[in-house]
Amino acid sequence: MNNVTLLGMPGAGKSTIGVLLAKALGYDFLDTDLLIQNEEGMLLREIIAKKGLDQFKKIEERVNASVQVDKTVIAPGGSVIYGAKAMEHLASISKVVYLKLSYQELEKRLGDLTKRGVVFEKGQTLRDLYHERTPLYEKYAHVSINVDGLGIGEVLEEVLQNL
Structure with a gap:
């Protein structure tokens, strides 16, 4: 198992840390x-707007469940944890690291969620989403790292020490 998958809420630093971790x-x-956007020929928010949340989740699960890589840091979208097939696959090909943020820190980091392509049900708040996803991230993670108050370099160091 020589891949690493980074899990976490939007804004947890999956992409930022992922690039630095891959270099390290x-x-x-x-x-x-980006794979999903390339396959669908649309931005995430356009896929959600045109095809709906359920269809987006199916596409996301299919794409993530088909990832075949070696010596790769994988950063899936935060909603990947809704797809059991995708998560079982990622857990089988990689060490899964959950970048855990407190709700307060998450609120500070996030701007306009619709621009980020965040998967929300109608009427759902950020707090609802946080409480819905947290147990799923914890369920699939091999390692959890609390990233509250840590700088990028400190998070990278923590991840490297836990691999």
């Missing part, structure tokens, strides 16, 4: 949201 390990970096 001499690995490739894969943002699976």
